[in-house]
Amino acid sequence: MQPIWDISMRPDDGDAFRQALRLAQRRCDFPVVFGGPVQGEVLHLTQHIGVQTAGLRGLCVLAATGLGGHVLVERRSAAVADYGSDDSITHDYDAPVLAERIRSVVAVPVVVAGSVRGVLYGATRASTPLGDRATDAMAAASRRLATELAVRDEVDRRLRFRLASETGTGHGTSHNEAEEIRELHAELRVIAQTVRDDSLRDRLLDVSRRLAGLGAAQAPGSRSRLSPREIDVLAQVALGCSNVEAAVRLSLKPETVKAYLRSAMRKLNAHTRFEAVVAARRGGLLP
Known part of the structure; x- marks a missing residue:
């Protein structure tokens, strides 16, 4: 007999990331937005809107490398006006980023219960610095996504308790x-x-x-x-x-x-x- 509560029924978090990126893009008209979840201290860029090459698709960003890795470690937003020449970040990912002709980028962490669960980027192909409006748009999308992930986590937690209680696989609640x-x-x-x-x-x-x-x-x-x-x-x-x-x-x-x-x-x-x-x-x- 199959258990009533199935944790695998959790919606794909990728959809939530993509929805957050669309929200940021609508609010600030970014030509390029991308991002994804953090798993094991590695940022996986799984969602992309507006990209023209395959370089960023599926890219894995390590902690403390590039702009996203910097945000992952510092747990706060960061921006660069000219990605290729900025000396505040490492340049491990110049090849895929510059292949997209990306210049100005802002990245924000998605923080849930004190942990960085993902990073969202907004980017342009011009060297004009992104202002507060762009950062605010990305931050708002990040907060909404963090709330969504927190809700999904809590639903999973409650279902696990319920499943353990009903199947006898745990000690109940x-x-x-x-x-x-x-x-x-x-x-x-x-x-x-x-x-x-x-x-x-x-x-x-x-x-x-x-x-x-x-x-x-x-x-x-x-x-x-x-x-x-x-x-x-x-x-x-x-x-x-x-x-x-x-x-x-x-x-x-x-x-x-x-x-x-x-x-x-x-x-x-x-x-x-x-x-x-x-x-x-x-x-x-x-x-």
């Missing part, structure tokens, strides 16, 4: 693991409220709902209709936060948190904070 999942779920909802992009925020909230509902005892159709903010507050209460602490984490006033909590308790037919959390978990609203 320990108390500490369950608490970590709840903390991550709450943090994910906090992050979602800070995202300006409506579509990305909706995706983050959808993922948080899916994470919460994996172990739901009730069918999805029977879940109480709590507002997103009511769930945000309950997620913090479930971690043991007071109204004041929840308010700080959610950037709300304590009185507002109290009002959301009271409303949630009424909808869940709960008389205490604890009862509200239990009811929300049973309904698949909290992990």
Whole structure:
């Protein structure tokens, strides 16, 4: 019998990298954008838009070499106005870069949980230095991609816990693991409220709902209709936060948190904070 949860169902991260590159290209009209993931301290350039030769396709960039390797080590954006003559980087990759007639380049790291998971480049074939607008466009694309990868990582983590519990291949979900999942779920909802992009925020909230509902005892159709903010507050209460602490984490006033909590308790037919959390978990609203 095949397991219900299959980690191999994770979407191809290459698509996420390509989407980020397209976003940066649209925002700043880069003629060339490329990049890819970091695996084992090596940057793999797997995604390319606007290239005219095959030199950059599949190129592996080692740490501390070239512009991308420099960004990988320093973990911050860097730019050069004339790649071929710039003395701030090594020139291990001049052949493929100059074959594309690339001159000005900006590279930004994709940082997830403190680790560089990839690098994105934006480039022109003119020697005019790329300004703040270009760097900002690449940085925005990088942040969006980092959020997407973090979400996918969390989904994988939760599925692994679930798979181990259902198949007996592990020790199930320990108390500490369950608490970590709840903390991550709450943090994910906090992050979602800070995202300006409506579509990305909706995706983050959808993922948080899916994470919460994996172990739901009730069918999805029977879940109480709590507002997103009511769930945000309950997620913090479930971690043991007071109204004041929840308010700080959610950037709300304590009185507002109290009002959301009271409303949630009424909808869940709960008389205490604890009862509200239990009811929300049973309904698949909290992990």
